[in-house]
Amino acid sequence: MAARDAGPRWKLYVLLAGVVFLVVTPPFLNSYWVGLLTEILIFAVLAMSLDILLGYTGLPSLGHAGIFGVAAYAVAVLSTTYNAGFWACVAGGVLAGTLLSAAFGLLVSHVRDVYFLMITLALGMVLWGLGYRWIPVTGGDNGISGIPSLEAHAGLPFRGPMSFYYVAFAIFLACGALMAVLVRSPFGFTLRGIRENEARMKSLGFNTWLHCYISYVAAGAFASVAGVMWAYYNGFVSPTYLDLTASSELFLMVTLGGPGTLVGPVFGAGAIVLLKNVMSGLTERWLFILGAVYIVTILAAPQGLWNLGRRRSGASPGAPPGDAPATRPGVAGEVRA
C-alpha cells in the first residue's frame, strides 16, 4: 500500500522536473514573473493546507482564507503598530493563526459535510467582519500598509524579489515535505479512513473527533505560514483576503488541481494565479475564460487535473462507497465540493 501511494516512478520525474524548474529558471526571468512565481508558491502552501482538510479528511472548509488572513494581520499589526522584530512577527503570525484554528476547531470538529461547510463559512465571515470593522486595530477598509520588506526585516544580506522568491521556495519545500509526512503517516491514513467511512473508523476504536480536530489545527498552522509570507510579500493587508471570494478561490485551486493529492493543489494554485494574471492582460473578458476553464475541468476531470486517469485505473465511480479502496483519492472532493 505504501509503495503504491508513493506513486509510480514517472510521478517522481515530474516532481523532480518541477523542482528543478523552480530552482533554476528564476534568475533568467523578469522580476515580474519571479513575483508571480512567489505568489504561486504562497498560494500553493495555502492550497495544500486546505487539501489536508478537504481532500484527505473530507472536511470542506469555506473559511480557510480567514485563518490565512488572521496570520497576515498579526504580522501587519506587530510590525507596524508595535515595531516588533522579524522573528517576533513570524512567531506571532503563525501562533495567532494556529491558536485561532485551535479555538475554531472546537466548534467545527463534530460536524461534517454541508454543516461543516456552513459553520466554517460563518466563522470566515466573522473574521472578515472583524477585519473590516475593528478599525482601531485593523485599519478597516484601508487595511494596514507599511509592513517592512522581508529581506530588510530579517536582516538578510540580499535584497529584491529574487531573494524573497528563494526564501518562499525553501518554506514551500519545507511545508510540502511536512505535509507529505503528515498525510503518509498512520495519522494521515486514519484521516482518509474517516473520509471514506467514519462509522467504520469509529467502530474500529478511532477517536474520529480528535483526528478531525488535529487535522483542522494542522491545516490552520500551515495556512498561517502562508499568511505570514503573504503579508511580507505584499507589504500590506486588507480585508479582501479574508472574505468568501478568497476562500472559494482557494477551494477552486484544490478542486481544480486534484483533492486528495498534495501535488494537485500546487498545480491548481499555479494554474489559477497564471490564468488570472495572463488572461486579464490579454482580454477584458478574462472572467469568462476563467469560468470556462472551471466548467471544462469539472466536466472533463471532476476529480481534478492531477487525478486524471486515476478513476479509470482505480475503482469505478459506480462502486458502492463501502467497497472503495482506501487509496482512492479525490472522492471527497467530488462528492462534497
Next chain:
Amino acid sequence: MTWPMRRWRSASAWLAIVLLVVGGTLALGQGSPDRGPIRIGFLTPLSGGLAQNGRDILNGFLLYLEEIGYTAAGRRIELIVEDDEGIPAVGLTKARKLVERDRVHLMAGTLLSSSGYALAPYIDAMKIPMVYPVVSADDLTQRRRSPWIVRTGWTGSQPNHPFGEYAYHTLKLRRVATIALDYAFGWESVGGFQRTFEAEGGTVVQKLWTPVSVHDFAPYLAQVDRDVDAVYALFLGRNALQFMRQYQEYGLKGKVMLIGAGTTTDEHVLPAMGDEAVGVITALHYSGALDTPDNRKFAAAYRAKYKKVPSYYAESMYAGGRWAVAAIEAAGGNVEDAAGLLAAFRRVKPTGLPRGPVELDEYGNPIESIYIRKVERVNGELQNTVIETFPRVSQFWKFDPAAYLKQPLYSRRYAPVRAN
C-alpha cells in the same frame, strides 16, 4: 505495471504551458529601443462591483488620448490597461506587471482608498510617477504623503469644508443629521463637513453609519432625528439609488431637506434616479452640468462617444490625462527621467480642464474650484446645476496646513457628536 499515459500527458501539457508562457514573455520583454513610445500603465476595476465606475474613468482617459491622437511631445503613447478588480492585492500584482514587465514610464488610475494606500509603498520604491485621479483618502496627501504619487483628484473632506460653511450661512441650517457609508471615504467627507459647519455655529446632532454592503435603509431612516434642519447623506452607486427612493418612501422628502456629498447625486447614478432626487444639494469639484466652454465641449464629446452624461469619474481621468500630457510636454518628452517627469507634474498648471483651473499644492493635492450643485430637471433630464462656486479651494481650506496636520484624521470617532 503500465504507465497511465493520460497522466503523463496532462502533466507534460501543464509543464509545456508554463514553459511557453514564461518563455514567450521572456522573449517579449527583451530589448528596449531608445525613444520608443511613451508607455502609460493604467489600473482600474473593470470587473466586480465597481466595474461601471472603473469603466467611466477609463472612458475619460481614452477620450482624451483620442483627442490628441495618442501622441505627446512628438512621441507615440502606448496605453496598457489592467483590471485591478477593486482588490488591493490584485492592484499591486498588476502594478508589478506594469512596472517590471511592461516597463511603463508612468502609471495612472485605481479607485478605492484601500488600493491607493496599498500601492503607495511600491510606487515609492520603484520611483515611477503615478497619477491618482479618484482615490480621495485624505492622508495620501496629508499625514502619509508619498512623493511619487500625483493626486489629480481630491480629498474626501475637500469639497465638504466649504460646504459646511455654505450650509450654515446660505442654507441657514443649524442642526444636521448625517448618514453615510461606514468607511474612510464616508468618515472623511462627514468629518470635513462637521468641522466647518460646527466652527460656524451649527451642530451635527447625529451621525449614522451604514455598512458598505447595506441593502435596506429602513432601520437607519427610522433612527433619523426628525427635529433637524437637514440630513446629510453620502452614498454612491446602487446605495445612492436605494437611499433616495427610501428617503421618499419614509416621507422624509419634502419635510427634511436632503444635502450630501457629491457622489450621492453624481452623474454615474443620476440618470437612473427619478423625482425623488430633485432639489438635493451636494458639493463636489465637478458637475456634468458645469456651464463653461471647456466642460460643454467635453460633455458633448463624451456623450457623442459613450452615449451618456459624463460622471465625475469620467472627468477625473480626462483631466488626469490632460495633466499627464502637459507634464510630459513640459519635460520635453523625456519620460525616461522619472524625477524630471515628477517635477514637471508639480510645476505645470494644466489649462482647459472641464472642472476649471487647477494647480498642485506643495503636498501634492490639487487646489481647485468646489461647486455647490442642486439637482434640477432640465429638458426632462436630471442634472447637477451649479448654484455656487468656491474658487481655489485647497485640501486644508482656510486652515494653516501645519496646524491642520496636527489634528487627527477624520474617522468614525473623530470628530465626535457633541452632547446637545
